[in-house]
Amino acid sequence: MNQNNQLRGYVTVRRFGGYALPVSIQNLLLRNYCEQNKLSYKLPLVETHLHNNYMYLNETIKKSIKYENIGMCSIYMFPKNNAKYKLLKAEIDRKLLTFHFIFENNIVTSENLDEFYYNSSLRFLKGLNTDQQRELGLLK
Numbered sequence: 001m002n003q004n005n006q007l008r009g010y011v012t013v014r015r016f017g018g019y020a021l022p023v024s025i026q027n028l029l030l031r032n033y034c035e036q037n038k039l040s041y042k043l044p045l046v047e048t049h050l051h052n053n054y055m056y057l058n059e060t061i062k063k064s065i066k067y068e069n070i071g072m073c074s075i076y077m078f079p080k081n082n083a084k085y086k087l088l089k090a091e092i093d094r095k096l097l098t099f100h101f102i103f104e105n106n107i108v109t110s111e112n113l114d115e116f117y118y119n120s121s122l123r124f125l126k127g128l129n130t131d132q133q134r135e136l137g138l139l140k
Contacts, residue, residue, distance in 0.1 A: 007034050007071040007100060009044035010060045017076030017103070030071045033102050039069065054079050054088070061088055066095050074103040075120040085117060 011026040021029075027044070034041040045056040057077070064070060079085050092110045099108045108116045 004067065004069065005038070005040055006042055007037075007039040007069045008042040008060060008064060010057055010070055010072045010077065011044050012057075012077055014077075017074045019074070019076075019103075021073065026073050029073060029102055033071060033100065037100075041071075054084060058088060058091075061091050061095070061097065064095055064097055067098070068095065069098050069100060071100040071102070073101070075099075075101050075106075075108075075116060078117060080121070089113065 007030070009027065009030045011023045011030070013023060030044075031041050033039075045059055057079075060070060079088070089110075092113060096110050098110070099113065100106075101108065104120070106116065
């Protein structure tokens with residue numbers, strides 16, 4: 001089957017963008033997205049719940065082949081830490097991956113991912129209250 005007709009999923013047990021969705025619900029959303037868009041769904045690795053650990057996102061990107069599609073519920077599943085994002089982005093660019101973000105209703109190529117990521121980060125930060133900013137280490 002052509003890789004452009006497949007979507008490799010990525011799910012996490014962590015909260016993202018204000019959501020705390022069980023992995024089974026994330027898989028259901030990705031599977032439904034694939035059905036609606038005539039894509040074949042490749043089951044994801046499941047991220048373990050370790051603070052600031054993106055081992056399986058890294059592994060998902062590493063296992064992907066050139067031009068592959070990766071489906072995620074949200075851009076907010078990417079690391080908030082810019083250095084961690086940049087490490088992932090180098091491999092994403094090398095493989096020319098395309099991301100399907102269900103909640104944002106957006107398909108983003110590797111070429112446009114930086115702009116989408118940074119704009120999403122700004123929207124996220126703008127919506128945080130003082131306690132949340134302090135929790136993330138943005139305020140002292």
